[in-house]
Amino acid sequence: MEDENIIRLYWDRDETAIEETSKKYGKYCFSIANNILCSREDSEECVNDTYVKVWDSIPPKRPSIFSAFIGKITRNISLNRYKLNNAEKRGGNEMPLVLDEVREIVSGQPDPEEQAIRDELIAAVNDYLATLPVEKRVMxxxxxxxxxxxxxxxxxxxxxxxxxxxxxxxxxxxLRDYLIERGFDL
Amino acid sequence: MRQIDFFEVLENIDDKYIEEAATYKKVSKLGNVRTLLAVAASLIVVIGVAAIFLRLSLKEKLVPPTTTIAFTEAEPETSETPATTVPGFTEAINYEPANDIPGTQFVLASVRVEDNKAKVTFTNISDEPWSFGEYYKLEVLIGNKWYYVPSEDYIVHDLMHEIGPGTDYTLTYDLSPFGYLAPGDYRISCGGLDFTTNVYYAFFIKTDDGVFIGTDPTGYPEGYTEAT
Incomplete structure (x- = not known):
């Protein structure tokens, strides 16, 4: 099914949207998650969480490139799971629970200044990527x-x-030289 | 910034790059071959015209009027001469036609021939690194076609070199395995990573009086001046 039609199913709140997403992008999302987590079980959970988050995001969002949109969500969820798994290894059993509880108090969003720096950084990375030949950029x-x-x-x-x-x-x-030249403290 | 933070920041690269990397397919070799054939066809015409121009220019400027840049006249062709024999030689030699693969346009070379050795300096004029090997063959221009010059066996180092943009590298090619070279236009088909590839052509000329004229770094024959 075309991406446009899948997105329409989400907007219509039709639950077959998830089935169609899974058919078309299930393997794609799983490979993104599994590259980060190296765990079949964790990766499958992340993919399922992805579907829930996409369901909650569309509407109001209407992504122009659905594959990138869903890939970003999978990557974000998988990375959070990766950090959680590593925190478990470092801090014993309580720490992840504590972090989870604290997450209910704070937004978890970076402060505005930090967010601004991140926005500038990603803009610079995008500018750098635009200068690369396609083959290098894909690598x-x-x-x-x-x-x-x-x-x-x-x-x-x-x-x-x-x-x-x-x-x-x-x-x-x-890329490192490019970013340092533009004043980023890496 | 921690590595994981930077990995996280990369999450927000432009969607078009994420999609590009997901759907990227390398152009098939068949596609490349088709492109190469098209380029080769155009290049053959260009090389042919350039060779005629070069020959005429050199006759005017570099060679004494009484001599010509040509092979010694052969005996008149007889009906017994095999079809593959190239006319214009004192001996009837069956030369194997060289392949018509065009050389790279990303490299310039200066060529100097002395003591049966051709010293070729490659300069990478592209924005990308250029990789090349040491395999080579010698070709001679007969009529408007290039032919391989027969040789004894010779040793080539199976090495790959890489030169960055704007940098150069010099290789010396031994011409002695090809024996006596009659006056004419030659090119060393070189740069290949094995004997089947022609990556770059380094041109030189041998005049009737036995002088080798190489190529200067601009790609013109040494000593060549623009006609006024």
Missing amino acids: FVRRYWYADDVKSIALRMGTSENNISVSVRRIRNN
């Missing part, structure tokens, strides 16, 4: 947005793992 996004391993990027790009490693390292170093 970077596959590695640092989708968290793909080098082998699967090499297969996708039809080149060697060594070439991917070298290219990605160059892009990373250039």
Whole structure:
């Protein structure tokens, strides 16, 4: 089903929207989650949470690129789960519970100044990405947005793992220089 | 900033880049071949015209009027001559036609030939790193077609080099395996990562009086001046 029709189902509050989303983007979301979590069980939970969040977000939102929209939600949920899993490892059993409880008090949103810096940073990253040739940009996004391993990027790009490693390292170093030149304290 | 914070910030990169990376497919090799064939066809015409121009210019400017840049006249062709024999040689030699793969346009080379060795300096004029190998073949222009010059076996280092944008690298190619070179237009098909590839062509000329004329860094023959 076309993305536009799936989004229409959400706006109509038709529950088949989730079924259609799962059919079309289930594997896509699972791979994003699993790249971050390396756990089938956790990843499946994150994908299910994604569907709930998409259901809650549309309406009022009407995403122009549905795959990116749903991918971002999966990535965000998976990253939060990753942080939670790591906190459990570091701080024993109580800490995640405490954090969960505190989350009910504070918004969890960064303060306005921090948010402004983040907005500027992401704008600078987008500007930098716009300067890259498509192939290089895809390598970077596959590695640092989708968290793909080098082998699967090499297969996708039809080149060697060594070439991917070298290219990605160059892009990373250039991005760092680009951001430092623009005054970001990294 | 912690690594995980930066990873989190990347979540908000432009949607179009996320979609681009999800749907990206490398152009198939078949597509590349088709493109190369189209480029090759155009390049053959350009090279042919350029070669004629070059030959005429050199005749006027570099070669004494009594000599010509041509192979020694052959005996008149007879009906017994095999169809593949190239006319214009003292000996009938069956030359294998060179492939017509165009060379890269991202590199310039200067060529200097001395003591049966061609010293080729590659300059990367693109914005991207350029990778190349040491495999090479020698080709000769006969009529308006390039042919491989037969050779003895020779050794090539199976190495890959990479030069960054704006930088250069010099390789020396041994021409002795190709034996005596008759006066004419030559090019070293080089830069390949194996013997099947032609990545770049480095041109030089041998005049009737045995002088080798290489190519200067601008791509013109050494000593060439624009006609006024």
